[in-house]
Amino acid sequence: xxxxxxxxxxxxxxxxxxxxxVNRRDRQQPLYAARKKxxxxxxxxxxxxxxxxxxxxxxxxxxxxxxxxxxxxxFAPDQAVLLDLYNRRFYFFWVEIWPQEFYxxxxxxxxxxxxxxxxxxxxxxxxxGYTCPQTVWVDLFLVVERFIEGDRNKRIRLDKAPMSASKLxxxxxxxxxxxxxxxxxxxxxxxxxxxxxxxLMDVVTGTAPTVAYGTIAxxxxxxxxxxxxxxxxxxxxxxxxxRIQAAMLDEHSLTVTYNAWRGEPRSRHQKRxxxxxxxxxxxxxxxxxxxxxxxxxxxxxxxxxxxITCALCIDACDDIMQRLDxxxxxxxxxxxxxxxxxxxxxxxxxxxxxxxxxxxxxxGIAPEVQHTxxxxxxxxxxxxxxxIWSLIGVAMLVMLATRDRLELNVLHDRNPVSxxxxxxxxxxxxxxxxxxxxxxxxxxxxxxxxFPEGAMLMPLEKDEPRQAIFLDVDPDxxxxxxxxxxxxxxxxxxxxxxxxxxxxxxxxxxxxxYDAIFDNGGTQ
Amino acid sequence: xxxxxxxxxxxxxxxxxxxxxxxxxxxxxPRWWVWVFYATIVFAIGYSIYYPxxxxxxxxxKGVGGYSSRLELQQTMAEVEAxxxxxxxxxxxxxxxxxxxxxELARFASAGGASAFKVYCSQCHGSGAQGAAGYPNLxxxxxxxxxxxxxxxxxxxxxxxxxxxMDTRYSEMPAFGExxxxxxxxxxxxxxxxxxxLDHDGTAMETGTRVYMENCSACHGDxxxxxTDLGAPNLADAxxxxxxxxxxLVSQINNPKHGAMPAWxxxxxxxLVKQLAVYVHGLGGGE
Numbered sequence: 001x002x003x004x005x006x007x008x009x010x011x012x013x014x015x016x017x018x019x020x021x022v023n024r025r026d027r028q029q030p031l032y033a034a035r036k037k038x039x040x041x042x043x044x045x046x047x048x049x050x051x052x053x054x055x056x057x058x059x060x061x062x063x064x065x066x067x068x069x070x071x072x073x074x075f076a077p078d079q080a081v082l083l084d085l086y087n088r089r090f091y092f093f094w095v096e097i098w099p100q101e102f103y104x105x106x107x108x109x110x111x112x113x114x115x116x117x118x119x120x121x122x123x124x125x126x127x128x129g130y131t132c133p134q135t136v137w138v139d140l141f142l143v144v145e146r147f148i149e150g151d152r153n154k155r156i157r158l159d160k161a162p163m164s165a166s167k168l169x170x171x172x173x174x175x176x177x178x179x180x181x182x183x184x185x186x187x188x189x190x191x192x193x194x195x196x197x198x199x200l201m202d203v204v205t206g207t208a209p210t211v212a213y214g215t216i217a218x219x220x221x222x223x224x225x226x227x228x229x230x231x232x233x234x235x236x237x238x239x240x241x242x243r244i245q246a247a248m249l250d251e252h253s254l255t256v257t258y259n260a261w262r263g264e265p266r267s268r269h270q271k272r273x274x275x276x277x278x279x280x281x282x283x284x285x286x287x288x289x290x291x292x293x294x295x296x297x298x299x300x301x302x303x304x305x306x307x308i309t310c311a312l313c314i315d316a317c318d319d320i321m322q323r324l325d326x327x328x329x330x331x332x333x334x335x336x337x338x339x340x341x342x343x344x345x346x347x348x349x350x351x352x353x354x355x356x357x358x359x360x361x362x363x364g365i366a367p368e369v370q371h372t373x374x375x376x377x378x379x380x381x382x383x384x385x386x387x388i389w390s391l392i393g394v395a396m397l398v399m400l401a402t403r404d405r406l407e408l409n410v411l412h413d414r415n416p417v418s419x420x421x422x423x424x425x426x427x428x429x430x431x432x433x434x435x436x437x438x439x440x441x442x443x444x445x446x447x448x449x450x451f452p453e454g455a456m457l458m459p460l461e462k463d464e465p466r467q468a469i470f471l472d473v474d475p476d477x478x479x480x481x482x483x484x485x486x487x488x489x490x491x492x493x494x495x496x497x498x499x500x501x502x503x504x505x506x507x508x509x510x511x512x513x514y515d516a517i518f519d520n521g522g523t524q
Numbered sequence: 525x526x527x528x529x530x531x532x533x534x535x536x537x538x539x540x541x542x543x544x545x546x547x548x549x550x551x552x553x554p555r556w557w558v559w560v561f562y563a564t565i566v567f568a569i570g571y572s573i574y575y576p577x578x579x580x581x582x583x584x585x586k587g588v589g590g591y592s593s594r595l596e597l598q599q600t601m602a603e604v605e606a607x608x609x610x611x612x613x614x615x616x617x618x619x620x621x622x623x624x625x626x627x628e629l630a631r632f633a634s635a636g637g638a639s640a641f642k643v644y645c646s647q648c649h650g651s652g653a654q655g656a657a658g659y660p661n662l663x664x665x666x667x668x669x670x671x672x673x674x675x676x677x678x679x680x681x682x683x684x685x686x687x688x689x690m691d692t693r694y695s696e697m698p699a700f701g702e703x704x705x706x707x708x709x710x711x712x713x714x715x716x717x718x719x720x721x722l723d724h725d726g727t728a729m730e731t732g733t734r735v736y737m738e739n740c741s742a743c744h745g746d747x748x749x750x751x752t753d754l755g756a757p758n759l760a761d762a763x764x765x766x767x768x769x770x771x772x773l774v775s776q777i778n779n780p781k782h783g784a785m786p787a788w789x790x791x792x793x794x795x796l797v798k799q800l801a802v803y804v805h806g807l808g809g810g811e
Contacts, residue, residue, distance in 0.1 A: 413652075414652075415650075415651060415652030415654065416650075416652045416653075416654035416661075416663060419654070419661065419663040419664050419808065419809075420664065420762060420763060421664050421665050421666075421762070421763075421809075422664065422665050422666040422758065422761035422762055422763050423761065423762065424761075424762035427663075427664075427808060429808065459806060459808055460624070460806065460810065484808060
């Protein structure tokens with residue numbers, strides 16, 4: 001790490017960052033003030049490495065998914081994940097969902113909501129810090145910015161420098177790469193809605209539908225402006241999530257915490273203070289945690305709305321503590337409960353913090369101090385959330401595994417409801433809709449049940465009326481067939497006769513039924 | 525411009541407006557908002573020049589773009605017509621009996637016929653073609669003038685008892701009330717009821733049979749099965765256009781009612797007549 005002129009030096013030769021938290025609580029900006037730019041410094045450490053991994057996985061899923069192939073036979077698309085809006089079908093690997101089965105999506109939404117409760121109550125705002133697209137794309141855009149313009153100090157200097165050829169070149173190439181990423185983001189989105197390889201060809205040759213180009217344009221604009229230009233403002237001003245998530249946290253939820261019980265009183269002049277015999281804490285006030293923060297806050301102010309718990313300040317502080325040969329974890333994932341416990345240990349009767357009470361004489365952490373472990377995740381609240389969440393999931397899987405792929409809907413003609421024929425028999429008309437939800441052609445046997453008098457006839461067919469008709473239904477489609485049912489009213493009682501239509505797959509055992517009414521006619 | 529007053533509490537300048545000691549702060553709108561506002565003004569000016577906008581006494585300004593909603597409707601209708609032109613031409617050149625052999629054409633014809641039926645036919649025959657007393661039900665299998673698709677097309681094209689069309693379907697049953705004695709009319713009505721198994725006076729059969737054979741069988745047939753060439757109804761089935769009670773039959777024999785229907789051929793054109801025929805034929809009773 002290079003020491004830069006404008007930064008002072010702390011005790012022990014450490015870099016002292018000249019940085020003010022932009023979003024500091026006691027210095028809230030007026031509502032309409034222009035944004036103060038934040039220049040997050042590159043952090044290194046285990047959380048940063050974990051975030052790289054998460055970024056790789058989430059971006060990988062986003063960009064690669066539409067290109068995965070999945071063979072469904074000749075009558076269905078071979079794209080593993082496809083939202084076919086035109087044909088109103090949704091394909092997800094081995095699952096095919098028709099519009100009327102949209103309640104599966106409702107179930108997924110329920111699971112997402114409960115999952116949010118579960119994740120938030122156990123690991124806090126992990127969604128914000130690691131997997132939110134805003135966070136991931138801002139991270140990606142920052143990588144580009146850092147690659148072209150350098151790290152924090154170089155970027156600050158570049159911002160201040162007058163426009164020159166090299167500054168212009170840097171700016172242009174940065175925004176060009178951002179735009180490229182933005183186009184790729186919008187471009188990947190449309191592949192979820194059509195066959196990816198052929199759509200790519202269409203997009204490149206200019207023959208894709210207008211809506212595809214429109215979608216790319218809109219998503220390019222939003223990605224570029226939200227990820228490149230607006231960044232942390234999206235989280236602090238536009239997003240409802242921080243407000244909702246904050247309400248779901250409790251004292252056992254993991255949050256990124258500055259452990260004031262061992263850090264305070266902070267001092268930049270550790271050696272001098274120690275020599276003078278003043279009581280000082282572990283925090284050397286180097287501001288490394290502020291410099292790396294992409295949200296422009298000072299974590300030492302405590303929990304705040306802007307904090308997305310990306311944990312980069314933990315990495316930055318651990319690095320400093322390690323070099324000072326002090327225990328890591330001055331900033332750490334901790335629960336409010338253990339923070340309070342340790343604070344009570346460290347506090348004197350008058351409320352001031354004496355870090356000596358939580359340290360061993362050698363400078364280590366005293367054994368009475370409570371450390372937050374992952375066991376904090378296991379609590380009744382999270383377990384209940386998890387049980388409900390998994391019950392919904394299991395119920396959906398069972399429904400999915402046992403659902404019908406053959407459905408029947410029947411519409412009774414209403415005008416006229418019944419027709420008396422010249423031989424005195426009565427005819428009712430029905431539109432029988434057979435849904436073959438399998439990607440293969442099926443021969444369906446249509447029968448009428450519990451109606452000894454009645455017999456069916458297909459219009460314009462000169463066959464004798466019968467009680468069973470074979471119908472071919474195309475793969476993955478609906479066949480609407482007009483059917484006449486004819487019966488002699490002499491053998492029927494009252495005005496209506498209930499009966500059932502039944503369809504059965506002639507090759508399998510799957511079947512569906514529909515309760516129908518036969519109007520006995522006569523009184524019109 | 526006078527000195528701006530700065531509010532001491534908020535350090536924001538005031539507008540100078542004051543009500544009961546309460547002063548209004550001058551917090552300006554965000555700049556982007558103001559610019560959007562200006563942009564809407566510019567847009568409105570352009571819009572009112574390009575499109576019809578400003579109402580005058582004789583109507584609104586026309587706008588330089590030449591837009592009118594009527595024109596747009598005409599264009600849309602023309603597009604629809606153009607899209608149908610091929611199929612309509614095919615219907616025009618196809619014999620009405622062969623339309624059903626082509627499923628796509630039959631579907632198009634039937635849909636067109638269904639919508640035309642609602643406009644031109646439903647006033648008498650009902651919106652579901654279910655008919656009414658005196659107006660035939662077109663869903664059943666009983667046809668006065670024949671139920672094959674070409675017979676139906678002919679009836680639609682030339683009408684029934686429609687004087688202005690030379691080829692119209694025509695027949696007229698004499699008013700037997702002026703020809704036959706009353707007892708014979710009563711007896712033959714009993715006989716006609718017996719043909720379809722309805723309750724009747726058995727003692728009138730002898731007279732009724734004789735009167736029927738002498739006066740009615742020429743048109744209605746020896747067994748009362750009717751004759752579609754003459755529009756003579758089948759008297760042996762369960763369907764009665766003017767009612768099946770003895771009184772209704774007597775009335776019809778004495779002074780027959782005759783339905784009439786206009787000829788639609790010239791008015792609707794060949795293609796639409798064929799579409800209507802295909803639709804009516806497909807209602808269920810077509811032969």
